[in-house]
Amino acid sequence: MPKEPVTRNDVAEYAGVSTAVVSYVVNEGPRKVAPDTRERVLEAIRVLGYRPNATARALRMGTTRTFGVITPDGGNPLFAELAKAIDKEAATRGYVVLQTSADGDPEIERAKIGELLARQVSGLVLVAPSADPSVEGVPVIAINRSLEAVSSVRPAYREGARRGVEHLVSHGHRVIGLVIGGAGHPERELGWRDALEAAGLPEGPIVRTSFSREGGYDAARTLLAASPTAIFASSDLQAIGVLRALHEAGVRIPEDIALASFDGTPETEYTWPPLTVVRQPVEALAREAVQRLIDGEQSVEALTVPTELVLRKSCGC
Amino acid sequence: MPKEPVTRNDVAEYAGVSTAVVSYVVNEGPRKVAPDTRERVLEAIRVLGYRPNATARALRMGTTRTFGVITPDGGNPLFAELAKAIDKEAATRGYVVLQTSADGDPEIERAKIGELLARQVSGLVLVAPSADPSVEGVPVIAINRSLEAVSSVRPAYREGARRGVEHLVSHGHRVIGLVIGGAGHPERELGWRDALEAAGLPEGPIVRTSFSREGGYDAARTLLAASPTAIFASSDLQAIGVLRALHEAGVRIPEDIALASFDGTPETEYTWPPLTVVRQPVEALAREAVQRLIDGEQSVEALTVPTELVLRKSCGC
DNA sequence: TTGAAAGCGTTACCAG
DNA sequence: CTGGTAACGCTTTCAA
Numbered sequence: 001m002p003k004e005p006v007t008r009n010d011v012a013e014y015a016g017v018s019t020a021v022v023s024y025v026v027n028e029g030p031r032k033v034a035p036d037t038r039e040r041v042l043e044a045i046r047v048l049g050y051r052p053n054a055t056a057r058a059l060r061m062g063t064t065r066t067f068g069v070i071t072p073d074g075g076n077p078l079f080a081e082l083a084k085a086i087d088k089e090a091a092t093r094g095y096v097v098l099q100t101s102a103d104g105d106p107e108i109e110r111a112k113i114g115e116l117l118a119r120q121v122s123g124l125v126l127v128a129p130s131a132d133p134s135v136e137g138v139p140v141i142a143i144n145r146s147l148e149a150v151s152s153v154r155p156a157y158r159e160g161a162r163r164g165v166e167h168l169v170s171h172g173h174r175v176i177g178l179v180i181g182g183a184g185h186p187e188r189e190l191g192w193r194d195a196l197e198a199a200g201l202p203e204g205p206i207v208r209t210s211f212s213r214e215g216g217y218d219a220a221r222t223l224l225a226a227s228p229t230a231i232f233a234s235s236d237l238q239a240i241g242v243l244r245a246l247h248e249a250g251v252r253i254p255e256d257i258a259l260a261s262f263d264g265t266p267e268t269e270y271t272w273p274p275l276t277v278v279r280q281p282v283e284a285l286a287r288e289a290v291q292r293l294i295d296g297e298q299s300v301e302a303l304t305v306p307t308e309l310v311l312r313k314s315c316g317c
Numbered sequence: 318m319p320k321e322p323v324t325r326n327d328v329a330e331y332a333g334v335s336t337a338v339v340s341y342v343v344n345e346g347p348r349k350v351a352p353d354t355r356e357r358v359l360e361a362i363r364v365l366g367y368r369p370n371a372t373a374r375a376l377r378m379g380t381t382r383t384f385g386v387i388t389p390d391g392g393n394p395l396f397a398e399l400a401k402a403i404d405k406e407a408a409t410r411g412y413v414v415l416q417t418s419a420d421g422d423p424e425i426e427r428a429k430i431g432e433l434l435a436r437q438v439s440g441l442v443l444v445a446p447s448a449d450p451s452v453e454g455v456p457v458i459a460i461n462r463s464l465e466a467v468s469s470v471r472p473a474y475r476e477g478a479r480r481g482v483e484h485l486v487s488h489g490h491r492v493i494g495l496v497i498g499g500a501g502h503p504e505r506e507l508g509w510r511d512a513l514e515a516a517g518l519p520e521g522p523i524v525r526t527s528f529s530r531e532g533g534y535d536a537a538r539t540l541l542a543a544s545p546t547a548i549f550a551s552s553d554l555q556a557i558g559v560l561r562a563l564h565e566a567g568v569r570i571p572e573d574i575a576l577a578s579f580d581g582t583p584e585t586e587y588t589w590p591p592l593t594v595v596r597q598p599v600e601a602l603a604r605e606a607v608q609r610l611i612d613g614e615q616s617v618e619a620l621t622v623p624t625e626l627v628l629r630k631s632c633g634c
Numbered sequence: 635t636t637g638a639a640a641g642c643g644t645t646a647c648c649a650g
Numbered sequence: 651c652t653g654g655t656a657a658c659g660c661t662t663t664c665a666a
Contacts, residue, residue: 005379005454007643018653023645030646034651049453054435055381056643058372059658062322074401074416075583077394084391084418096432099391099416101401115413118371136366137322213587240587247589266392270530270557272564272589324659335637340661347662351635373659376642 006050015044026052058120066096067293068116071127074101077265079127085286086125093294106130123293139296141289152302153288155280160307161191164260164278167309168230169199171258171316177228178206179219179238188234188262204228216241224249233261236268243271254316264310273313281305323367332361343369375437383413384610385433388444391418394582399444399460402603410611423447440610456613458606463619470605470620472597477624478508481577481595484626485547486516488575488633494545495523496536496555505551505579521545533558541566550578553585560588571633581627590630598622
């Protein structure tokens, strides 16, 4: 049976004090309360099972100590990891995170932003947003995508990719293919070019596809025609697709073709062979994002966080 | 520059009407508004960039058309998939989902439940909760875990596991090991026993471990000593750990040891070899859960949804 | 068809 | 140290 909600009035009445005093006790301020009065109030709260109504509080205060997080796809392990890290980071600073996913649809993304704003969130984290949001009055930060109008935090895509490819080069590879997402993500591609150029190698074969396992799978089958001896994938998901395509083709990894990818989500440690990856600094990204939100730091300059090269079997190490 | 929030009053003033009329326009009810007045109001809303304040609305209405979803771990692909499905299902019915993760900690779980309740959610979905929650006045439903006090929806664990193991038996396996989570999840184990008994086989080796890749990895190394010819894992994560351990040991799959697992998350299609799985009916679970929440269906009886056997390479098919 | 006003649960100011 | 009370933005009844 749905119990009637217990309000502050009930508590005040039960404890024989005014609602103001209850408020002081609940919030431990802004006025001091006599110890015994305080005890009576706490007792009343316990007995009645009182829970403060956060919406009323939000209405009164105009703020909620809540952040909204929107990812393009909750099923993507990288985004899931990011969301989790943001949640944890925010929690340590007394904020609650409301997470939702836009399913890769800009329209849904806009709608969800609206929902979150209507709920008076104190800040918004957009993970790899598809477009510049129009938001006023609330701090916003983008992760993994630089935008025109909002502050952003991102991994060192270009340099990270370069280091990954350089490592492949150091294993003696001379034909290094690239599997990369569609338009709008030039950095990892540039890093790949940087490494090849620096080594005096000709440009390798390149396939543009979606950031998905299927995309990687299809891309690898195309790439095989160009007989690369190594492949760099711009995301883990794609690398996992590549892995399957290579296995199916009877290609040995890393003996026949070496493989490395960008992201470094946990599952790459358990593929066969385990993947050498350029690890996204998930925790640091989350920390910086939350930090900026709380500080109201709204410089539009993008903050770049360094990546980490994790060597495992797939590169030949 | 944080713009001052635009309120209903501003809109009313700008349009030269009362706040009531603005309300009628925004909510398309409960009173009709003359077409031209309506136009003026809409115009004002556009010009001023007015956004209704959902917290005020919630305070007034006592409801939010919002569901809270708590998973034990957003990084677990199964839970991520479930959360996504719930989000989608709720969206089609005009609800918004606020998702958060408890990190496997009962304490955090309780706290998050409190946060969500304080925000006046209209319902709560607990994915694989660790304990019976104490919630009054708001409908709650558990997914994938039956509890004492709340309604729940779950896959046909026992029957699904039985069918998975039966399939392994049909490939001629006679020593079928089981990798399963710790205490409190007896069903899949029972299904495994059912299948072995029905086939007149002796009990196979069993290892209890955590529901994680690491757990599966360790378990497989233990299991190897018992020389099974097939292994059934109670979750995908564990199966993926098993896969790695077997590969490292130079065991061929499925020739030397066949493998199947429970869950059927998307990544199992891209492991090597692709995993034969008992697929959890994620969409159906989500649909039923949301359905029950909306209907206020609070029968404590657990609803069981059938699973689907998906045959891929790892079993020998 | 529209306006005025009460009240949702909370906070914090002003008196006492 | 505590009580009374106005106000937050919204919905909806009652009157006009």
